[in-house]
Amino acid sequence: MSSKHSSRAWLHAALFASLGFGLAACKGGDGDQAAGPADPAAQSAQAPVAAISAKIAAMTPDQLRDAAAKAVAEQRLYAPAGDNAMEYYLALRDKAPGDVAVSSALTDLQPYTLIATEQGIARDDFAEAKRLYALLEKTDPKAPALPRLKTSIADAEQSYAQRQQDAVVAEEDATKRAELERERLAEQRKMQEEAAKQIQAKQAEDRRIADQQRQQQEQQQAAAREAEERQQRQQAEAARTTQQRPQANAPAASTPAPAPARAAASAGNELREVSIVQPRYPAAALRGGQAGSVQVEFTVGTDGSVTSARVVNADPARIFNNEALSAVKRWRFQPVSSPVTTRRTISFTPQR
Numbered sequence: 001m002s003s004k005h006s007s008r009a010w011l012h013a014a015l016f017a018s019l020g021f022g023l024a025a026c027k028g029g030d031g032d033q034a035a036g037p038a039d040p041a042a043q044s045a046q047a048p049v050a051a052i053s054a055k056i057a058a059m060t061p062d063q064l065r066d067a068a069a070k071a072v073a074e075q076r077l078y079a080p081a082g083d084n085a086m087e088y089y090l091a092l093r094d095k096a097p098g099d100v101a102v103s104s105a106l107t108d109l110q111p112y113t114l115i116a117t118e119q120g121i122a123r124d125d126f127a128e129a130k131r132l133y134a135l136l137e138k139t140d141p142k143a144p145a146l147p148r149l150k151t152s153i154a155d156a157e158q159s160y161a162q163r164q165q166d167a168v169v170a171e172e173d174a175t176k177r178a179e180l181e182r183e184r185l186a187e188q189r190k191m192q193e194e195a196a197k198q199i200q201a202k203q204a205e206d207r208r209i210a211d212q213q214r215q216q217q218e219q220q221q222a223a224a225r226e227a228e229e230r231q232q233r234q235q236a237e238a239a240r241t242t243q244q245r246p247q248a249n250a251p252a253a254s255t256p257a258p259a260p261a262r263a264a265a266s267a268g269n270e271l272r273e274v275s276i277v278q279p280r281y282p283a284a285a286l287r288g289g290q291a292g293s294v295q296v297e298f299t300v301g302t303d304g305s306v307t308s309a310r311v312v313n314a315d316p317a318r319i320f321n322n323e324a325l326s327a328v329k330r331w332r333f334q335p336v337s338s339p340v341t342t343r344r345t346i347s348f349t350p351q352r
Contacts, residue, residue: 049130051138053082056091064092068105072199075192078113078132086113086135099287101206106139108202112195114145119187121152123180124160129153217351221278224347229273271300271342272334279327279346285319291349292316294324299341304333312343320348 059067068088071077078086086109093102113132120129133149167173285292298309309328311321324346 049134051134052087052091052094055082056087057094059088059091061092061095064088064095068092072105072196072203075189075196077109077192077195077199078116078135079128079188079192081131085109086139090135090138101287104206105199108199109195110136110139110143112191113139114149116188116191117149118152120184121149121156123184124156125180125184126153126157126160128184129156213351217281217349218278220349220351221347225276228344269336269338269340271336271340273331274304274334275330275332277327277330279320279323279348281348281350282320282323285348286350289350290316290319291347292320293345293347294320295343295345296324296328297341297343298328298331299339300333300336301339302336304335306331307339320346323348 056064056067065088068085071083071085071088076084078084081087086106089102089105089109093099093106096102113135117129117132117136120126120132129149130153133146133153136143136149137146164173284290292315294311295313296309297312298306301307306329309325311325314321314324327346328344
C-alpha cells in the first residue's frame with residue numbers, strides 16, 4: 001500500500017473513532033445490533049495519534065526544508081493532516097536537532113496550533129483536536145498547556161457523548177456536523193492567513209540579517225587575503241633588495257657576468273596572482289557557525305596554473321578540505337620560469 005493510501009487510511013480511522021460513539025448512540029434502540037453507549041474509559045485507551053506520518057518521516061532534510069517553506073507560503077501551518085508546516089518542521093528537527101532555525105519556526109507555530117486545538121475541542125472535532133494535540137506534545141512534551149488540553153479533550157468527549165444520546169434524529173446531527181465543518185475550515189483558513197503573514201515577515205527579516213552577515217564575512221575574508229598577499233609581496237620585494245644590494249656596492253670588475261641572469265631567473269619565479277577563486281563556505285558548517293582553517297601546499301606550473309595541491313593541515317579535520325582544494329586548483333598566476341611549490345592557509349570564519 002502506498003504512503004498516500006496509508007495516510008488516508010489513518011485519517012479515516014481517526015474520523016471513524018471520533019464518530020463511533022455518535023453512531024452507536026443513534027442505533028441504541030436496535031436491540032442486539034447496537035453496541036450501546038461508548039465507554040469514555042475505552043475512548044481514552046485508544047492508541048495515541050501519530051504526530052508525523054510515515055511518508056513525511058521518510059523524507060530527506062532538504063525535502064523537508066523545502067516542503068516546510070512551501071507549506072508556510074501556502075498557509076498550511078498545521079493542517080491538513082500529513083501536509084502542513086508543523087509536521088515537516090518536526091520531522092526536520094528529528095533529523096537535524098541542532099538547527100536553530102527549525103526550533104524557532106516550531107516556536108512561532110506552536111501558539112497558533114494551541115488555539116486551533118482549543119477551537120477543535122469547542123467544535124466537538126475531537127479527531128482534529130487529538131491530531132493537533134499530538135503535534136504540540138511532540139513539539140514540547142513539557143508544555144504547561146498539555147495537561148489542561150488533555151483533560152479538556154476527555155471532558156469534551158464525555159460531554160459530547162451525553163449530548164449525542166439526546167439527539168432526536170441522525171439527519172439533524174449530520175446537518176450540525178456539516179455546519180461545524182464549514183466553520184472549522186473558515187476559521188482555520190482565516191487563522192492560517194494571518195499567521196502565515198507574520199511568519200513570512202519574520203523569515204524575510206531573518207534572511208536579510210543572514211545576507212548581511214554573509215556579506216560582512218566575505219569582506220573580512222577578502223581583507224585578510226589582501227593583507228596576506230601584501231605581506232608576501234613585501235617579503236619578496238625585501239628579498240630582491242637584499243640580493244641586489246651587494247651587486248650595486250661591488251667594483252664593476254668583480255661582478256660575475258652570469259649574476260644578472262640569475263637575478264632575472266629568481267624574479268621570473270616569483271608568484272604573482274592573476275585569479276584567486278574564493279572557496280565556497282560549506283552549508284552545514286555555515287548553518288552551525290563553525291570556523292576553521294586549511295593549510296594547502298600546491299605547485300604552480302610554468303604556465304601559471306596549479307598542477308597539484310594537497311592539504312597539509314586542517315582544523316577541524318575534513319570539514320573544509322574539499323572546498324579549500326577545489327578553490328586552490330582553480331587559482332591562476334603569471335607564468336614562471338620553472339614550477340614553484342608553496343603553501344597558503346585559507347581561513348573559514350562565519351559572521352556572528
